[in-house]
Amino acid sequence: MVSERPTNNNRSKILVVDDRSENLLAIETALKHVDTEIIKARSGNEALALMLCHDLALVLLDVRMPEMNGFEVATLMRDDDNTKHIPIIFVTAISKDEAYVFRGYETGAVDYLFTPLNPDILQAKVRVFLEMYRQKRELKIARREAEAANLAKSEFLANMSHEIRTPMTAILGFSDVLLGNLQEEEDVFAANIIKRNGEYLLRLINDILDLSKIEAGKFEVEHIACSPPTIIADVASLMRVRAKSKNIPLYVEYVGAIPETIQCDPVRLRQILINLLGNAIKFTETGSVRLVIRLVQGPGSATALRFDVIDTGIGLSEEQISTLFQPFSQADASTTRRFGG
Structure with missing residues (x-):
């Protein structure tokens, strides 16, 4: 009983x-x-x-x-x-x-x-195990809640991706139509800018989805043959439009010769350059932004490409640098007011 x-x-x-x-x-x-x-x-x-x-x-x-x-x-x-x-x-x-x-x-x-x-010893030992059980149970609950939140976030990102891709695909399609009918060089140049920015927005969606993959441990980096000069020229062309809107020159400088072909992930390389240059342009009010490329010694006998983004913007203090890779961190509130985030 x-x-x-x-x-x-x-x-x-x-x-x-x-x-x-x-x-x-x-x-x-x-x-x-x-x-x-x-x-x-x-x-x-x-x-x-x-x-x-x-x-x-x-x-x-x-x-x-x-x-x-x-x-x-x-x-x-x-x-x-x-x-x-x-x-x-x-x-x-x-x-x-x-x-x-x-x-x-x-x-x-x-x-x-x-x-x-001994009642005191019995109570003390039992309380220890009850506390361990309570902590274990709370961890299980927290894990379930985190998994549910992660699933909800993934579903939201997937839905958002679909909703944005549909109109963006139409914009890119009409850009191609325009490029097939335009004759004036200036018009073709403008249509190409529309197309490139549309493609950039699509890649931005992919970036957001990539974040989900990173958190889930499913992010993969490709290693394929690609052309650094082509990627650099394409990125520079895109970012000069942004720089021009602020009357800031964007310079691309090569220190010595670089290889025509390397093994890397071209999508990630382009993504990194766009993010770094975009940030430099955003936080520079006067002066210029420079992208400097050089060949350097890598691990062992390998060589690597080094990219330096140099600007005359507001910069960061030593204290601010320590928070550089924290999500959604900002140097101070005035930065948000002046530059929009």
């Missing part, structure tokens, strides 16, 4: 297993000031059945019981995926012999209590 305190779903549960009613009562009395729900069982079989019905924080398990002793119960618990995670404290008056105690730990015990029980 099972005896339980009134159920409160917010309280952690402890299973006390002993074949003697007076021992069950003694433990229950000692724990009356501990905020927990005590479930009692008088045999190993009854205890195993109760473990499948309750989410338990701890099992206080008597070693010497008829039919099935505590060691046997612990062994069966450890062999079952549903119960192997439950911590066990053996309660015994039999022996403090090291070999005997070791057998208990070997079968899965995390601690021992020897009778006659």
Whole structure:
């Protein structure tokens, strides 16, 4: 027969297993000031059945019981995926012999209590395991909430991507139509700008989706043959339009010769250059922005391309540099007012 305190779903549960009613009562009395729900069982079989019905924080398990002793119960618990995670404290008056105690730990015990029980020690140990259980439960809840939020974010990004791609595809399509019909060089140049900016917005959508992939650990970088001069020229052409709107010259400088072809991710290279130059132009009011490219020694015998973006903008203090890679950080509030973020 099972005896339980009134159920409160917010309280952690402890299973006390002993074949003697007076021992069950003694433990229950000692724990009356501990905020927990005590479930009692008088045999190993009854205890195993109760473990499948309750989410338990701890099992206080008597070693010497008829039919099935505590060691046997612990062994069966450890062999079952549903119960192997439950911590066990053996309660015994039999022996403090090291070999005997070791057998208990070997079968899965995390601690021992020897009778006659000291109520203060019992309460202290139980509270430790209840706190561990509470923290573990909160971590599970937080993880579920984080996973749900991440799923909702992914669904939002997917929907947003679709909603923006549809009109943007139409804009790019009409840009191609314009380019096929325009004759004047200035008009063709303007139509190309529209097309390039439309393509940039599509890539921006991909950037947002990439962020989701990074957080999910699914982001991949390509290593394919590409032409740095072509990418640099394309990016410079696009960003000069932005610079011109602020009357800021954008210079591209090559320090020595660079290879016509390298192995890299062309999409990411273009993305990085656009972001760096865009930021430099945004925060520069007077002066100029320069993109400097040079060949440098890489790891081992390899060589690498180095890109430096140099501007005459507001710059960053040492303190501000330390927050550079924190999301949505800003140098100060006045920066938002002057430059829009």
